[in-house]
Amino acid sequence: MLKTLIQKARVKSPWLLHYDCSSCNGCDIEVLACLTPIYDVERFGMINVGNPMHADILLVTGTVNHRNKKVLVNLFDQMPHPRRVIAIGSCALSGGIFREAYNVVGGVNKVIPVDVYVPGCPAKPEAIIDGVILGLKKFSRKRGAEKSCESRSELRQL
Amino acid sequence: MIETVVFILIGLACGPLLGGLVSGLDRILTARLQSRIGPPLWQPFYDVIKLWSKEKTVVNVWQAFCAYCYVAATSIALVLFFLRSDLLLIVFVQAVGAVFLVVGALSSTSPFSQIGAHRELLQMLSYEPLLILVTVGIFLETGSFKIEAVYSWHQPLLMKLPFLFLVLGFVLTVKLRKSPFDLSTSHHAHQELVKGLLTDYAGPCLALVEIGHWYEVVLLLGLCSLFWATNWMGMIAIVFITYFIEILIDNVSARLNWRWMLGYVWSMGLTLSLVNLVWLYVS
Numbered sequence: 001m002l003k004t005l006i007q008k009a010r011v012k013s014p015w016l017l018h019y020d021c022s023s024c025n026g027c028d029i030e031v032l033a034c035l036t037p038i039y040d041v042e043r044f045g046m047i048n049v050g051n052p053m054h055a056d057i058l059l060v061t062g063t064v065n066h067r068n069k070k071v072l073v074n075l076f077d078q079m080p081h082p083r084r085v086i087a088i089g090s091c092a093l094s095g096g097i098f099r100e101a102y103n104v105v106g107g108v109n110k111v112i113p114v115d116v117y118v119p120g121c122p123a124k125p126e127a128i129i130d131g132v133i134l135g136l137k138k139f140s141r142k143r144g145a146e147k148s149c150e151s152r153s154e155l156r157q158l
Numbered sequence: 159m160i161e162t163v164v165f166i167l168i169g170l171a172c173g174p175l176l177g178g179l180v181s182g183l184d185r186i187l188t189a190r191l192q193s194r195i196g197p198p199l200w201q202p203f204y205d206v207i208k209l210w211s212k213e214k215t216v217v218n219v220w221q222a223f224c225a226y227c228y229v230a231a232t233s234i235a236l237v238l239f240f241l242r243s244d245l246l247l248i249v250f251v252q253a254v255g256a257v258f259l260v261v262g263a264l265s266s267t268s269p270f271s272q273i274g275a276h277r278e279l280l281q282m283l284s285y286e287p288l289l290i291l292v293t294v295g296i297f298l299e300t301g302s303f304k305i306e307a308v309y310s311w312h313q314p315l316l317m318k319l320p321f322l323f324l325v326l327g328f329v330l331t332v333k334l335r336k337s338p339f340d341l342s343t344s345h346h347a348h349q350e351l352v353k354g355l356l357t358d359y360a361g362p363c364l365a366l367v368e369i370g371h372w373y374e375v376v377l378l379l380g381l382c383s384l385f386w387a388t389n390w391m392g393m394i395a396i397v398f399i400t401y402f403i404e405i406l407i408d409n410v411s412a413r414l415n416w417r418w419m420l421g422y423v424w425s426m427g428l429t430l431s432l433v434n435l436v437w438l439y440v441s
Contacts, residue, residue: 005207008204009205009207009208009211010208012198012201012208013201013204013205013207013208037192037193037194040194040195040196042185042189042194042196042197043194043195043197044197045197045201045205050353051353051357051360053215053357054360054364056208080212080213080214080215080360080361081212082212082213
């Protein structure tokens with residue numbers, strides 16, 4: 001019973017951390033639009049926090065480049081378990097139109113393990129909320145799956 | 159003896175239960191004032207349960223120790239309130255809890271945590287004298303620091319201590335971490351100070367701090383209720399009205415810096431207290 005209560009609390013109270021990896025700010029504005037009265041994500045208990053140590057879900061927008069990949073990994077490492085990563089927009093998914101640029105590493109999944117991909121240029125607020133809800137569903141997955149995810153992250157860092 | 163044990167248990171249970179509900183109500187009302195729908199009433203409980211189940215990450219042992227001491231002190235203060243004990247004792251025990259919270263934040267080297275802790279110290283500097291003056295006013299009126307005496311007093315304290323009730327309102331705004339005195343944890347401005355005082359408390363430690371804060375909120379609202387302690391309806395009404403006004407102030411005001419806080423709270427608070435105390439003394 002305690003397990004179901006904790007499970008429910010995790011799904012009901014996702015705190016979001018938003019990190020912008022050199023995005024054009026299109027996706028960031030859509031992320032912030034989710035907090036406005038029109039979409040009001042606080043209905044689902046979601047809060048936008050500025051502190052990785054308090055966050056459950058990391059929202060990443062924009063292309064990862066060689067300058068900010070360390071910052072992204074650092075933020076990810078500071079988040080306590082259980083945690084989920086959601087990549088938002090074409091750039092975060094694959095590098096988008098900047099994919100071939102000399103300074104671009106590529107999608108977010110080249111650096112940290114991504115749980116949900118939200119496509120779009122920019123992604124719609126509805127799609128972002130859907131993505132977060134999909135990420136929350138993954139909180140009820142088995143522990144083993146998470147473990148394998150972690151080992152992958154360590155691999156990426158090496 | 160059995161009565162005492164029952165009161166202790168009620169005090170221990172009431173803190174988290176009432177505090178959580180009050181905080182949930184706060185979030186719903188705030189959302190409605192901003193023309194949003196807001197989270198469910200039980201949201202603060204979900205938050206605390208989730209935080210409790212997260213991975214334990216502490217900066218050092220002292221931080222965890224301070225979080226536990228904070229909860230212990232604030233819960234003791236509330237239990238003393240339910241035992242109708244000495245008001246001065248309650249204020250001092252509550253202050254000890256607040257100091258432990260600051261020491262816990264100071265034990266980490268993070269600049270956000272440090273600045274938040276220093277601002278919390280300034281907040282304490284501004285509200286603690288006023289809290290003492292409120293209890294002094296209650297003493298001058300009823301002739302005793304005991305809460306027992308307040309309950310047996312023949313008329314509501316608000317009739318004789320209206321200015322001191324306003325002063326308690328200042329204390330409440332600072333203590334509930336509401337705008338315009340929302341300096342140390344920057345509840346509404348992550349960009350400035352991340353989470354200030356609470357930046358380095360994470361997971362279960364943050365859950366403890368949150369529960370401690372609920373105890374404090376219930377204690378302060380309890381102090382408000384003493385101003386109309388002649389009947390139950392009056393106590394509930396005064397608490398609800400005060401809390402609603404607090405939320406309204408929180409939503410319509412911008413944050414001030416610490417100089418403004420110290421200036422406002424001290425000049426207004428001390429003047430109002432002095433006027434009320436002189437009035438009591440003369441009459």
